[in-house]
Amino acid sequence: xxxxxxxxxxxxxxxxxxxxxxxxxxxxxxxxxxxxxxxxxxxxxxxxxxxxxxxxxxxxxxxxxxxxxxxxxxxxxxxxxxxxxxxxxxxxxxxxxxxxxxxxxxxxxxxxxxxxxxxxxxxxxxxxxxxxxxxxxxxxxxxxxxxxxxxxxxxxxxxxxxxxxxxxxxxxxxxxxxxxxxxxxxxxxxxxxxxxxxxxxxxxxxxxxxxxxxxxxxxxxxxxxxxxxxxxxxxxxxxxxxxxxxxxxxxxxxxxxxxxxxxxxxxxxxxxxxxxxxxxxxxxxxxxxxxxxxxxxxxxxxxxxxxxxxxxxxxxxxxxxxxxxxxxxxxxxxxxxxxxxxxxxxxxxx
Ligand SMILES: Nc1ncnc2c1ncn2[C@@H]1O[C@H](COP(=O)(O)OP(=O)(O)OP(=O)(O)O)[C@@H](O)[C@H]1O
Ligand SMILES: [Mg+2]
Numbered sequence: 001x002x003x004x005x006x007x008x009x010x011x012x013x014x015x016x017x018x019x020x021x022x023x024x025x026x027x028x029x030x031x032x033x034x035x036x037x038x039x040x041x042x043x044x045x046x047x048x049x050x051x052x053x054x055x056x057x058x059x060x061x062x063x064x065x066x067x068x069x070x071x072x073x074x075x076x077x078x079x080x081x082x083x084x085x086x087x088x089x090x091x092x093x094x095x096x097x098x099x100x101x102x103x104x105x106x107x108x109x110x111x112x113x114x115x116x117x118x119x120x121x122x123x124x125x126x127x128x129x130x131x132x133x134x135x136x137x138x139x140x141x142x143x144x145x146x147x148x149x150x151x152x153x154x155x156x157x158x159x160x161x162x163x164x165x166x167x168x169x170x171x172x173x174x175x176x177x178x179x180x181x182x183x184x185x186x187x188x189x190x191x192x193x194x195x196x197x198x199x200x201x202x203x204x205x206x207x208x209x210x211x212x213x214x215x216x217x218x219x220x221x222x223x224x225x226x227x228x229x230x231x232x233x234x235x236x237x238x239x240x241x242x243x244x245x246x247x248x249x250x251x252x253x254x255x256x257x258x259x260x261x262x263x264x265x266x267x268x269x270x271x272x273x274x275x276x277x278x279x280x281x282x283x284x285x286x287x288x289x290x291x292x293x294x295x296x297x298x299x300x301x302x303x304x305x306x307x308x309x310x311x312x313x314x315x316x317x318x319x320x321x322x323x324x325x326x327x328x329x330x331x332x333x334x335x336x337x338x339x340x341x342x343x344x345x346x347x348x349x350x
Pocket of ligand 2: 042
């Protein structure tokens with residue numbers, strides 16, 4: 001089921017527009033992620049889709065049907081929250097059965113559906129336990145089973161992985177991805193974890209102050225950030241202010257430390273600009289090679305790669321990633337040369 005949102009404003013009754021004229025189309029069956037920093041309005045938008053928060057203006061439709069005035073329980077939505085929100089004094093079975101009992105389903109069908117749902121998340125043996133006797137990852141799987149068992153038209157998830165440790169996050173993340181693909185259910189997922197967003201999503205909307213700053217596939221958002229805000233939020237980007245005497249769109253040349261750097265400008269820029277280069281898109285060579293001269297100030301060994309902090313003119317610095325055996329060539333204090341990838345380096349308006 002597709003979701004269309006047009007010109008949505010949400011105010012919580014005050015004068016501040018927490019959601020500020022937001023328009024969005026979510027394709028049926030897609031995994032759609034809302035990504036952005038704390039306070040940008042992710043939870044508000046999700047709860048508005050669920051029907052928990054009244055809107056100030058705008059409209060919303062599911063599969064072309066206007067739901068703007070429908071109450072939450074009329075929207076057939078499954079929700080998973082950051083804090084699990086399980087009933088503490090009901091068993092795992094009864095937690096999952098809750099939505100089916102509310103729909104007055106017969107006992108035998110409930111038993112069958114709950115067992116299937118629990119089996120699907122690998123928790124059938126735990127059906128008789130109380131939530132307190134489960135780990136965080138298991139609790140979130142119960143919450144997932146509870147949301148899915150009612151066969152909702154839309155699945156909404158608000159930072160469902162953020163209370164789990166790193167390894168569990170990846171495991172439950174895979175469960176979520178499998179369930180979503182199998183059920184083909186339209187899913188809106190909220191996170192401020194960019195890796196999670198990149199790994200799971202068909203589409204990502206990067207939000208900024210109640211608006212969508214950029215919308216696209218993970219690859220598109222990562223490789224072609226439209227603004228410095230998006231570049232900074234997704235992945236580790238070096239953002240270097242540069243003075244450009246106005247450049248047109250396309251391949252451009254900007255000056256960094258009296259050194260010409262070639263880069264791509266997605267749009268024309270007048271005045272000050274920002275050079276955006278990811279650590280993996282800057283080449284590192286021994287001093288003397290063509291490129292921008294610098295000196296390694298520090299390094300972080302990260303297993304698969306080492307990130308070098310390289311200082312250049314005027315006390316500025318960039319992070320550069322080097323993989324594999326080439327790392328043996330470099331050390332802190334060494335003079336080096338930086339080569340910016342002319343295709344992947346971008347120049348954006350600041
Ligand atoms: N019930 C409320 N009444 C008034 N203002 C609220 C209410 N809930 C949230 N806000 C405000 O709305 C803005 C957006 O909040 P929201 O919870 O949607 O952010 P978020 O993007 O989910 O942040 P986080 O990543 O911290 O969860 C914030 O400025 C917040 O203070
Ligand atoms: Mg939130």
